[in-house]
Amino acid sequence: xxxxxxxxxxxxxxxxxxxxxxxxxxxxxxxxxxxxxxxxxxxxxxxxxxxxxxxxxxxxxxxxxxxxxxxxxxxxxxxxxxxxxxxxxxxxxxxxxxxxxxxxxxxxxxxxxxxxxxxxxxxxxxxxxxxxxxxxxxxxxxxxxxxxxxxxxxxxxxxxxxxxxxxxxxxxxxxxxxxxxxxxxxxxxxxxxxxxxxxxxxxxxxxxxxxxxxxxxxxxxxxxxxxxxxxxxxxxxxxxxxxxxxxxxxxxxxxxxxxxxxxxxxxxxxxxxxxxxxxxxxxxxxxxxxxxxxxxxxxxxxxxxxxxxxxxxxxxxxxxxxxxxxxxxxxxxxxxxxxxxxxxxxxxxxxxxxxxxxxxxxxxxxxx
Amino acid sequence: xxxxxxxxxxxxxxxxxxxxxxxxxxxxxxxxxxxxxxxxxxxxxxxxxxxxxxxxxxxxxxxxxxxxxxxxxxxxxxxxxxxxxxxxxxxxxxxxxxxxxxxxxxxxxxxxxxxxxxxxxxxxxxxxxxxxxxxxxxxxxxxxxxxxxxxxxxxxxxxxxxxxxxxxxxxxxxxxxxxxxxxxxxxxxxxxxxxxxxxxxxxxxxxxxxxxxxxxxxxxxxxxxxxxxxxxxxxxxxxxxxxxxxxxxxxxxxxxxxxxxxxxxxxxxxxxxxxxxxxxxxxxxxxxxxxxxxxxxxxxxxxxxxxxxxxxxxxxxxxxxxxxxxxxxxxxxxxxxxxxxxxxxxxxxxxxxxxxxxxxxxxxxxxx
Numbered sequence: 001x002x003x004x005x006x007x008x009x010x011x012x013x014x015x016x017x018x019x020x021x022x023x024x025x026x027x028x029x030x031x032x033x034x035x036x037x038x039x040x041x042x043x044x045x046x047x048x049x050x051x052x053x054x055x056x057x058x059x060x061x062x063x064x065x066x067x068x069x070x071x072x073x074x075x076x077x078x079x080x081x082x083x084x085x086x087x088x089x090x091x092x093x094x095x096x097x098x099x100x101x102x103x104x105x106x107x108x109x110x111x112x113x114x115x116x117x118x119x120x121x122x123x124x125x126x127x128x129x130x131x132x133x134x135x136x137x138x139x140x141x142x143x144x145x146x147x148x149x150x151x152x153x154x155x156x157x158x159x160x161x162x163x164x165x166x167x168x169x170x171x172x173x174x175x176x177x178x179x180x181x182x183x184x185x186x187x188x189x190x191x192x193x194x195x196x197x198x199x200x201x202x203x204x205x206x207x208x209x210x211x212x213x214x215x216x217x218x219x220x221x222x223x224x225x226x227x228x229x230x231x232x233x234x235x236x237x238x239x240x241x242x243x244x245x246x247x248x249x250x251x252x253x254x255x256x257x258x259x260x261x262x263x264x265x266x267x268x269x270x271x272x273x274x275x276x277x278x279x280x281x282x283x284x285x286x287x288x289x290x291x292x293x294x295x296x297x298x299x300x301x302x303x304x305x306x307x308x309x310x311x312x313x314x315x316x317x318x319x320x321x322x323x324x325x326x327x328x329x330x331x332x333x334x335x336x337x338x339x340x341x342x343x344x345x346x347x348x349x350x351x352x353x354x355x356x357x358x359x360x361x362x363x364x365x366x367x368x
Numbered sequence: 369x370x371x372x373x374x375x376x377x378x379x380x381x382x383x384x385x386x387x388x389x390x391x392x393x394x395x396x397x398x399x400x401x402x403x404x405x406x407x408x409x410x411x412x413x414x415x416x417x418x419x420x421x422x423x424x425x426x427x428x429x430x431x432x433x434x435x436x437x438x439x440x441x442x443x444x445x446x447x448x449x450x451x452x453x454x455x456x457x458x459x460x461x462x463x464x465x466x467x468x469x470x471x472x473x474x475x476x477x478x479x480x481x482x483x484x485x486x487x488x489x490x491x492x493x494x495x496x497x498x499x500x501x502x503x504x505x506x507x508x509x510x511x512x513x514x515x516x517x518x519x520x521x522x523x524x525x526x527x528x529x530x531x532x533x534x535x536x537x538x539x540x541x542x543x544x545x546x547x548x549x550x551x552x553x554x555x556x557x558x559x560x561x562x563x564x565x566x567x568x569x570x571x572x573x574x575x576x577x578x579x580x581x582x583x584x585x586x587x588x589x590x591x592x593x594x595x596x597x598x599x600x601x602x603x604x605x606x607x608x609x610x611x612x613x614x615x616x617x618x619x620x621x622x623x624x625x626x627x628x629x630x631x632x633x634x635x636x637x638x639x640x641x642x643x644x645x646x647x648x649x650x651x652x653x654x655x656x657x658x659x660x661x662x663x664x665x666x667x668x669x670x671x672x673x674x675x676x677x678x679x680x681x682x683x684x685x686x687x688x689x690x691x692x693x694x695x696x697x698x699x700x701x702x703x704x705x706x707x708x709x710x711x712x713x714x715x716x717x718x719x720x721x722x723x724x725x726x727x728x729x730x731x732x733x734x735x736x
Contacts, residue, residue, distance in 0.1 A: 002468050014464040014736045048678065070679045090650070090679055093638040094695045096382040100370050116641045119694050149676045150639035150648055180677060270461040271518035273484045280518055282458070285707045287735050291658045291675070307659070308517045309548060310416065310706050311438045311458055311735065326487050327462045338678050339653045342711070345733050365713050365732075367655050367679065368382045 004348065008355045015268040015329070016287040018344040018361075022351045024262035025245060029062050031258060032227075032244050037063060039231040044068055044087060044220065046242030049338050051363040052347070053081035055245070066110075068240050072100055073366035079108040081362065087112040087220065089176065089240070091142065091150055093120050097368070098127045105137050112218075114142040114176050116152045118163045121170055128169035136171040139164065140218060143205055145177035145198040157205045161214050174218025175209065177202035178240070183225035184254045184292075191254070195229040203235035225254050248337040250292040263347075264298050264331035265340070269315075269324045278316045279324045283332055286310045287343060292336035305332060372716060376723045383636040383697070384655040386712040386729075390719045392630035393613060397430050399627060400595075400612050405431065407599040412436055412455060412588065414610030417706050419731040420715070421449030423613070434478075436608045440468055441734035447476040449730065455480040455588065457544065457608070459510065459518055461488050465736070466495045473505050480586075482510040482544050484520045486531045489538055496537035504539040507532065508586060511573055513545035513566040525573045529582050542586025543577065545570035546608070551593035552622045552660075559622070563597040571603035593622050616705040618660040631715075632666050632699035633708070637683075637692045646684045647692045651700055654678045655711060660704035673700060 004013055013019070036043055045059045047067040056067050056078060066085025069075050075086050092101050092113055101124065105111050115121040121139070128137060141160055144151035152160055157175070164172045179198040185191040199221065206219045222230035222239035224247075230236050243251050246263035267283035274280070284307050288295040295313075297303045302319040315330065324330075334340035347359040372381055381387070404411055413427045415435040424435050424446060434453025437443050443454050460469050460481055469492065473479050483489040489507070496505060509528055512519035520528055525543070532540045547566040553559040567589065574587045590598035590607035592615075598604050611619050614631035635651035642648070652675050656663040663681075665671045670687040683698065692698075702708035715727040 001471070002464075012464060014468065015462070016735045091638045093650075094383070094636045096370075096380060097636075100382065103369070116639055117694060144641065147676075148642050148646075149680050149682075150641070152641045156641065268462045268465075270459045271484055273512065273518070273520045273524065274516050278516075282461075283735070285657070285659050285704075286710055286733075289653070289657075289659075291653050308515075310710075312517050314517075326485060336653075342654050342678075343733065343735070365654075365711065367384045367651070367711070 004355065004358065006355050006357060010266065010348070010350055010353050010355065013266060013348060015266050016283040017266045018341070018347055019264055019266050019331070020246070020347050020349040021262050022349050022356060024260050028245050028247070028259045028262055029059065032241065033063050035228055036231050036239060041231045041236060042238040044238050044240055046089070046223070046240045047078060047363070048074065049242035049341065050245060051341055051361045052359050053078055053083050053362055054359045056083040065238070069363070071366055071368060072097060072104065073368040074363040075111060076104055077363045077366060079104060079111070084108040085110045087140070089114060089178070091116055091120055092124065098123050102127045102131045102133070106131065106133055109135055112138040112140060112173065114140045115160070115164070116142040116150050118160060121160065121164050121167060125167035125169045136169050138173045139170045140174040140176045140220065141172065143175055143177040143202055145179050145201045145221070147178060147180045149180065151177065154201055154205050158208060158212060161209050161212070172214055174216055174220060175202060175206045176220045178221060178223070179226055180223065183223045184250055185225070186254050191225060192229045195226045196233065199230055199233040199236060203233060206235055224251055224259070243337050246337050248292070248334045248340070249296050250335050261298065261333050263337065264333055265295070267330050267332055269326055269328040269330065272324065272326055277318065278314055280308065281313050281315060281330055282311065284309050284311045284313050288313070288332055288334055289336050289339040289343065291339065295332045295335050298331040298333050300330070372723065372726065374723050374725060378634065378716070378718055378721045378723065381634060381716060383634050384651040385634045386709070386715055387632055387634050387699070388614070388715050388717040389630050390717050390724060392628050396613050396615070396627045396630055397427065400609065401431050403596055404599050404607060409599045409604060410606040412606050412608055414457070414591070414608045415446065415731070416442065417610035417709065418613060419709055419729045420727050421446055421451050421730055422727045424451045433606070437731070439734055439736060440465060440472065441736040442731040443479060444472055445731045445734060447472060447479070452476040453478045455508070457482060457546070459484055459488055460492065466491050470495045470499045470501070474499065474501055477503055480506040480508060480541065482508045483528070483532070484510040484518050486528060489528070489532050489535060493535040493537045504537050506541045507538045508542040508544045508588065509540065511543055511545040511570060513547050513569045515546060515548045517548065519545065522569055522573050526576060526580060529577050529580070540582055542584055542588060543570060543574045544588045546589060546591070547594060548591065551591045552618055553593070554622050559593060560597045563594045564601065567598055567601040567604060571601060574603055592619055592627070611705050614705045616660070616702045616708070617664050618703050629666065629701050631705065632701055633663070635698050635700055637694055637696040637698065640692065640694055645686065646682055648676065649681050649683060649698055650679065652677050652679045652681050656681070656700055656702055657704050657707040657711065659707060663700045663703050666699040666701050668698070
């Protein structure tokens with residue numbers, strides 16, 4: 001039976017397989033803390049990238065303050081695996097979801113969540129009231145700082161805070177504002193400038209709420225593309241980078257090479273019966289996402305990857321190059337790391353080609 | 369605990385959830401057999417769409433001859449669940465994969481696979497020889513009929529057949545030629561014309577091999593976009609449509625509405641704090657793929673969906689429309705069905721809003 005184990009060499013892995021170079025990953029973690037810890041902000045990494053409680057614990061061991069998840073179903077997995085200092089960064093809305101939040105909160109009272117409407121806040125409050133739980137749940141007001149995806153407009157933050165204060169089961173502890181539209185702006189100068197403008201909105205809203213008597217302890221924001229800027233803005237207390245740990249080609253094009261590609265998809269040349277300067281590998285849309293462009297072959301300048309359906313891709317090259325033999329292995333760098341990880345069930349983490357650890361992608365597919 | 373069950377109403381489902389309208393799905397199956405059975409070809413549906421042995425068995429009950437899968441790891445799951453008349457439509461290459469094929473074949477001797485190189489054929493032969501299994505494995509020559517993804521050129525088919533004949537452990541039973549580049553050609557006339565040109569290559573190659581004494585029983589091809597044309601070409605014995613069962617917007621744009629959308633992703637409006645005529649739903653890149661364009665809201669003319677990251681999407685509209693309340697449910701039609709199904713763990717199959725069956729997406733993530 002095919003059953004890869006620590007100690008095996010990468011060459012024994014079937015493909016496509018998701019592999020992580022531990023030396024590079026550990027260096028990425030070290031560099032993140034080197035960059036951000038001197039600023040004094042808390043680092044609450046977004047776990048929607050790794051989808052792994054094992055990796056969450058490695059980050060906490062390195063100095064992270066818990067973690068973020070996007071969805072309630074991710075929080076359920078993380079908490080059950082002992083990672084229970086969790087901020088859920090998406091609004092929890094609707095009669096099918098709010099009771100799940102209440103159940104989770106009953107067992108894991110450190111859970112934090114966000115709200116961006118009076119109606120949403122009231123629904124959570126009503127469910128908590130009905131549950132008989134006496135401790136209030138910690139909530140943050142989600143503020144729209146320019147992404148226009150979720151979050152209240154700045155002028156609506158105070159009325160929402162006042163509404164929350166009247167409810168008995170929500171404790172307002174902070175403000176979240178995610179500038180997701182800036183993460184991939186390729187010019188560093190422009191990214192920093194626009195980020196600082198977004199941070200002014202966030203920080204000013206926190207100040208306004210404090211002046212109105214609210215105890216705003218947490219002002220949380222930022223991703224891999226902006227955390228270093230956010231962390232130096234007065235009033236920001238916490239940043240949420242995620243992708244830095246593995247990186248992807250889209251982030252590298254924006255952020256540069258301070259962090260390195262630690263994750264690749266190992267694939268195999270399975271057909272070369274076509275024309276010259278083209279072979280077909282076994283990784284397509286089901287192994288590498290295309291929403292942020294196509295993946296790139298690692299360390300193969302001049303070689304271009306083109307997805308050819310769910311299970312195939314072309315490698316083509318216009319330069320003089322030694323041909324790929326049938327069965328050749330190629331490492332592919334994802335263009336967008338989070339949804340690519342979501343396609344795979346396991347990480348094979350290696351050091352210099354020898355597998356050290358195998359991690360399940362425990363929150364893969366947890367979209368609820 | 370959140371635990372949906374048959375008998376529950378769709379309104380009780382958390383979101384995003386993948387739902388199937390059984391009345392429509394059953395009608396799609398009925399219509400496929402109505403269209404193709406009179407031609408006398410075998411129908412071997414491609415199971416890379418549904419990824420479910422339960423659905424494979426429903427298709428077999430309707431008249432299908434086994435099924436196709438793309439990858440060996442899919443075949444492993446199908447066989448273990450009792451669906452063992454399986455053609456693996458992708459080349460199996462490399463020392464990590466060939467032994468897995470041999471193991472599977474030992475238990476399930478009906479397995480068929482494809483080859484497109486002498487080297488690939490020899491490697492499978494050598495592994496079978498070493499295994500001590502005496503029955504030869506059934507193989508088809510994979511022919512390039514214009515997709516240029518895998519498959520030998522027509523002139524290389526005979527030398528490959530002659531090579532296979534010299535090996536002791538491979539039994540050549542047929543030829544496969546998949547015209548994947550034509551499935552989504554939007555003009556029916558052009559699609560039919562180009563398909564018939566591809567089929568001439570396939571059929572002529574089969575004839576040539578027969579004239580050279582090879583016992584070519586199977587000539588297999590076709591997808592949802594072309595099966596009806598392929599099935600009427602003399603010499604074609606088998607077609608492989610998959611997507612017809614659920615459909616998607618890309619296939620509808622090409623093939624029309626003979627088959628209807630039976631699968632949607634149920635989602636919820638979770639934020640409406642932005643501008644007028646825009647709300648945010650809880651389905652993004654992790655629930656709906658974008659490789660073939662963006663998903664569409666079902667039965668909502670004038671409403672446009674735009675993905676906004678892994679977990680969010682916008683609905684926007686330029687027309688006069690009743691606003692969506694917070695918590696409103698929206699059904700989204702995928703743009704590309706196979707990779708979208710691959711994002712989800714379960715199908716919730718309903719009739720008129722009441723869940724009848726829950727099917728695991730058993731071969732989700734099986735890319736090896």
